[in-house]
Amino acid sequence: RTGLSLPVDKSGLVQNSLVGRLRLILLALFLILIFAGFVYRFWLGIEASTNDATYNQNVRSKYGSIAALQVIGLVILLTGLNVVANYRNLSFDLTPGYFSFSEPAQSIISAIDRPIQVHSFLPVQQVVSGRSTSSDLLNISEDLRVLVEQLQIINPKITVEFHNSDLIDTENPEFRGIANGTFLVRSFSQSAATDTPFAERKVYVNGAKDLDSFEKNMVEAIVQVTLPPSKVYFAVSNGERKSMLGRRTSNLINEFQNSLKLYNLQVTNLESKPNLMIPEDAKILALIGPKIAYSSESRKSILDYWNRGGQLFITIDPTGNEDFNWLLTATESKYRLQPSYLSMFSDRPGLLATNEFGDHSITRSLQLNRSAVLFLGNGFFNIQNSNVVPDLNQSILLESDSRSFNDLNRNGKIDTGEISKRYLLAIALELKDKGQAVITSDSEWLTDGMLLFPIENSNLKFGLESMLWLVGKTEIPGVIIKEKSNRAIQVTDELKSRNIILGVFVFPIFTLMA
Template sequence: MKSIARRNQRYWKYLFWLGPILFVAGLTAGFVSNDWEPVPLGLIVAGVVITGLWLILSANQNRWWSRRSTQAGTNALIATLSVLALLGLINFLAVRYPVRRDFTEAQLFTLAPQSQQLVRNLSQPINVWIFDRNQDQQDRELLENYRRQNPQFSFEYVDPQVQRGLAEKFGVKQFGEVHLEAGQQRRLVQVVNNEQRLSEVRLTNSIQQVISDRTAKVYFLQGHGELPVTGEQGGLSQALTALGERNYTTEPLNLIQNPTVPQDTTIVVVAGPKQPLFPSEVKALTDYLNRGGSLLLMIDPNTNPGLDGLLKSWGVTLDNRIVIDPAGASIGFGPAVPVVDTYGEHPITQDFNNGISFYSEARSLELSEVAGVQATPLLITSPQTWAESNLQGDQLQFNPETDVQGPLTIGAALSRKVNNQQSQEARLVIFGDSNFAVDGLFEQQLNGDVFLNSIGWLSKQDEETLSIRPREPRNRRINLAAQQANVLGLTALLLIPLIGFASAVFLWWRRR
């Protein structure tokens, strides 16, 4: 009988191992297949039942529950399970109701109140696209902070070389471009790289501008042979489409019939006039600027728009010579197509770096100082260019007596306060070429960016930005003189150890 009992105990031991094996097999099958019925669930239930039966039978045979060691072990097990349950509950609550605290002195990892309020009130989906291979941890943490405010905000990193269709949709030209999308509207926020991180100021203000109900109105002057705005060949249809995608409305403007710029005007564009404007039209544009308006002039060479008086008051003089660039001929455009890769420091060109834009038959500009006018060259040609006065010969050569050696300015941005008021500003952007924005050339290189960024600056959207101060870590470094550093080093390495050693010797002597 005893041998039979021992044999049964051995069998029960084998039965115990079968229970955990079935339980683990069920868990593995469920996680791998992501389907918990019926086989994985059946294995788990069978494993639990077998293990439970083994525990019950073992308890009846050994009566281990009455032992003192069993009671102590049970108490320890219950205490351990209680602690685990408590930790699990705390972890569940932390995941379900996350709480973040920023203990940095300058609140570096907390969005500004303006950003938080703006994102929390979003009523439409806003998506940020970062066209880059690498994900910077600081940029990602900033975007996560935005997403925690409202599920309407989302972001995604995209490799432009892998998802080329998406990159072409946004017109991506380089790695690191950050684009904002809201419905049909898209906006380039900035370009991030190793030296430039994603800016909360730019991102928040870009969101504000995209969701704003304000619609900017751009009038294109007509009646003097300007570039057509009705979809004709060689017109501005691509530029007008791009403006529509950015929430601008465009209309033609005829100042001959009514020589007054409409009150709802945001920008007036004069694109390539072939004949001079009438004095009444020039006066209307001058009065518009004096009221704090914005004007974009695109004046081709060999034309006289009749704006010399207006431009003189801003310190701008049009050069009648054509800019010659050998680089244009080397890349197949021709010598009368200056290629620009140098830009002035201005909001219009701030993200251009060394990108290329080119201009067909451009004239240069001369800028002179005028009180109250702030002028910034935008497009600067290379030193190898020159302004040519004689195009009749077979070969174009620089003549120091009649030509002007580069670098030359073929685009500029100007601004001035109106009636000495700090809150109102007139703005003027002038280019010595209009062909860079026509259909076919608008989407080439940075040509379209030059036009659209000029419109953006002239619309004064930068004046509507929220006043968010960039947060920077405070410098808490201690600058010590050489003598102070030496004293500190001797104190730490020599004086303090000697004091400790002397104290130990003194205590030893007292206890003798």
């Protein structure tokens, strides 16, 4: 598109400049001369064959053979071009970039060196009984199809498959229940031992309003499933949750750590000998539910890591002796951990199920999924002070359901003096030019036992989204949201001239050749 399009301004209109007019004139002359040369060559051949054929039968046969060879050669050429065009699926976007990926996006996608599968669920314009796809998505399905097909042109290591959720596909039970407008981006791994041996991200498009952010979301998904290696250190010497090979017990975090490996996050245990020493190559330091309070030297090491731009992933066990209020105080956060016993269900006191996500890049896809996160209500964050730190961004990630209450007598029922309301369960801290942290008021939510709880939940997804945000690959520099919901193309004089040239000269030439 860059090579074919005339210069455009920020509004997408062709620039009324000397360069633009000159390029238009040169394009017209080039096409006219090609057409004239083709006609002249054809006329010369007919004239020569007609004149010579009246004098010499051998000359007539010669021209007949040449003409036959030319026709055969042309058929072979057109057949080859058709095969190449179908294999490469070439397309040219003559709009201001409405149906193609931007140059920054193409640069990022073409640099991926890992095989990727993109499963696109899109409807088609046909009569289907019991259609569940909205008309808004149906109207833009071909636009999306053109965009997605270009992925395998930009990078041959990307394969694209299309599915239609309006049609029952008995051969792929894996895809049952997935709605149209869903794009599964997968990158397979041979190193991680898990029941789901691929990294997967989902991109959703519900209608025209989502077209603006489709390129950004798709590029982010591709990058996230092909992350470069990053070191994640899990502290294990202060009673933290950990994984153990060959064992499946409810208090381990085997499944969570195996999922991290799919995203090329290299998991390493970090012991305190006797104090916590954080390696220089640590991308993330994970502190999963320590029972024993960290020493003053270990706390200093954690704060130093934070101050030099470190990433902290902390899940607090309020029943232990490490509440991390010292860290919240040192970072000047307004939040503090408050031990409690929150309940929601009378038959399971202390258990919370919530999808009350805050507005943050971590929770963006979780808001679309709407599946609940399961927590134990042993603590929550309350506001200790209202001081505003200009460079510290404090975001709410997750709150409890409004039906939750502080169950003082732990019977699972609201009694006198117990009030149901929302409690803050997870926060994100981001200090300018320093560190980032995700902190939750419970550590049980990441364990194998909670992940296997017989209720559909987003616990693992919430953990993965948090880790990817800390790695820094939820925002891709250079790829921004394109404001192109208004897809009306302004027809200027230059655009009219270009369309006339293409319609009057180029299309007839290729029609004659075919």
